[in-house]
Amino acid sequence: MILLDGKKTSAELKVEITEAVKELKKQGKKTPHLAAILVGTDGASMTYVNAKVKACEMVGFNSTLIDLPEETSEEKLLQEIENLNTNNDIDGFIVQLPLPKHIDEQKVLMAVNPDKDVDGFHPTNVGRMTLDLPSFLPATPYGILELLERYKVETSGKQVVVIGRSHIVGRPMSILMSQKRPAGDATVTVAHSRTKNLKELTLQADIIVAALGIPEFLTGDMVKDGVTIIDVGITRIDDETKKAGYRLAGDVHFESVAPKSSFITPVPGGVGPMTIAMLMKNTLLACERKS
Template structure:
């Protein structure tokens, strides 16, 4: 069994991006600049945004954090997005989700200039991805593809079962893995909360992408020998033995599934670190596109 080490792979990627940034600067070209918009004080969102700002510093990017209070109106947020769209110094930006309930997430995401949408959520980029045209890929699926490629996991002709149909992970993952690409050419089944024969499907799967957000849902009796398992979930589970009172668990019951798997991602340290690395890669691409 081989661990798909997202922490190490993302560090390698960041080193490669840092080298690209050094070259760009030596040629007198513009330094890539990523901005992040944070509304409110959600603990997980603040942690994620902080990690993104830190990653920018590490690779030599410029970064801007726009920190808005919880009571910010939708109109005010849309104005901030318009300012970022019109700011030539900023190559790409993200609006950290979730947003407060009084703000329409879809309206906000639609307002982002697709050329600066380094999260890959805008319908223009989703449409281009679906048609296999150059676009910004959603960072988490993009990170999974990168992991599969770098560990030379064979996907061509394999049966992939994606559990979950979110616009952020499940649906784009199913499209990307069926396309003609290095980590692609697979036959893909999408399973979700209404799927009746889920265990039957997962037992047939050569590769499973678990992205449903239920802690330790996928267990050893649901997978076959030599399966490749990508665990996208991360949930806080109460654990009195831990100093902080909880542990982080994925959608996969690691102990039982890892005994059968040929490749598996850990939680934490698997898919999570790759998401930030691919966001940086998209920002570099946005900067190069402007050049």
């Protein structure tokens, strides 16, 4: 069993991005600049945004954080987005989700300039991805592809089951892995909460991407020997034995699944760090496209 180490791989990626930034500066070109908009005080969102700002510093990017109060109107948020769309120094930006309930998430995502949409959520980028045209890939699926490639996991002709159909992970993952690419050429099945006989599907799978948000859902009796497991989930579970009072669990029951796996991502330290690294990579790409 080999751990797909996202922490180590993302660190390698950040070194590569740092070198690319140094080269841009050496050539007299602009420094990549990533902006983030955070609305409200959701704890997880604040943690994610701070991690992204820290990653920018690490690789030599400029970064801007626009911190807005919970009661910010939709109109005000759309104005902030338009300011970033028209600011030539900003190469890419993200609007941290989820947004407060009074704001239409879809309207906000549609307002982002697709050329600066480094999260890869705008319909223009999703459409281009689907047609296998150059686009910004959503950071989490992009990170998974990178892990599979760097660990030389064989995907061509393999049976892949993606559990979860979200626009952020499940659906783009299924599209990307079915395309002709190094971590692709697979036969992909998308499963979800209405799927019948899910265990029958997972027992046939060579690769399983678990992205449904139910802690420790996938258990050892649901997988075959030699399977590759990508665990996208991360949930806090109360645990009095831990100093913090909780532990982090993925969508996979690691103890029972790992012994049967050829490759498996840990939680934490698997897919999570890759997501931030690929956001940096998309921002670098946005900057290079402009120069």
